[in-house]
Amino acid sequence: RRCTHYLFIVVVAVNSTLLTINAGDYIFYTDWAWTSFTVFSISQTLMLIVGATYYLTFTGVPGTATYYGLIMTVYTWVAKGAWFALGYPYDFIVTPIWLPSAMLLDLAYWATKKNKHSLILFGGVLVGMSLPLFNMVNLITVADPLETAFKYPRPTLPPYMTPIEPQVGKFYNSPVALGAGAGAVLGCTFAALGCKLNTWTYRW
Numbered sequence: 001r002r003c004t005h006y007l008f009i010v011v012v013a014v015n016s017t018l019l020t021i022n023a024g025d026y027i028f029y030t031d032w033a034w035t036s037f038t039v040f041s042i043s044q045t046l047m048l049i050v051g052a053t054y055y056l057t058f059t060g061v062p063g064t065a066t067y068y069g070l071i072m073t074v075y076t077w078v079a080k081g082a083w084f085a086l087g088y089p090y091d092f093i094v095t096p097i098w099l100p101s102a103m104l105l106d107l108a109y110w111a112t113k114k115n116k117h118s119l120i121l122f123g124g125v126l127v128g129m130s131l132p133l134f135n136m137v138n139l140i141t142v143a144d145p146l147e148t149a150f151k152y153p154r155p156t157l158p159p160y161m162t163p164i165e166p167q168v169g170k171f172y173n174s175p176v177a178l179g180a181g182a183g184a185v186l187g188c189t190f191a192a193l194g195c196k197l198n199t200w201t202y203r204w
Contacts, residue, residue: 037139041132041179046190048072048098049127052105053119053194062110069102095138101127105191120191128187132179 051072052065073096104126105119112118 037135038132038175038179038182041135041175042182042186044098044135045101045128045131045179045183045187048101048131049105049124049187050190050194050197052102052127053123053191054197056105056109056119057116057195057198060114062106062114065105065109066099066102069096069098072098097131097134097138100134101131104130116195120188120195124188124191125184126187127191128183128185129180132176132183135179136176 048069052068055068056062056065058064105123108123108126109115109119112122
């Protein structure tokens with residue numbers, strides 16, 4: 001059981017990191033702009049919340065969700081360091097944007113005296129609404145994606161990443177609002193999944 005628990009933590013954290021690296025693909029971001037920002041904001045929200053909720057309900061100690069966010073952050077820094085060694089820019093998606101959202105999850109759990117249903121509802125909404133906002137702050141602090149794309153030209157793109165046409169304005173230029181709205185709904189679902197995975201793992 002303990003082995004399964006730690007294996008799950010590693011798998012989710014690694015997959016979170018992979019999503020983050022893909023979110024930092026500067027050519028993909030440049031071509032698809034707000035579309036990719038919205039999609040990756042939601043995907044990172046869900047990967048954070050399912051792992052953090054699982055870890056939080058497993059230990060029952062407020063603060064472990066933030067610790068899980070720290071795991072994601074460190075994994076990302078290491079992976080991006082390897083990415084940088086291959087010639088890619090390092091300053092795209094390196095800000096620890098998961099930590100404030102994970103802190104809100106811990107706060108919801110602590111403030112409701114470890115009530116799982118409140119954690120799912122309040123924590124899910126808080127993380128879902130906050131991460132797209134922090135992600136936008138993150139993008140403001142890094143180099144301009146278009147400038148970076150010209151500075152670090154990449155000769156080829158795999159077929160599945162080749163854009164059909166530029167998607168600027170696809171979501172009415174409101175990626176934070178769309179990401180926060182979708183994240184608030186899906187965040188509750190994935191928080192519930194995190195709690196349920198904990199039950200499944202230890203019912204053997």
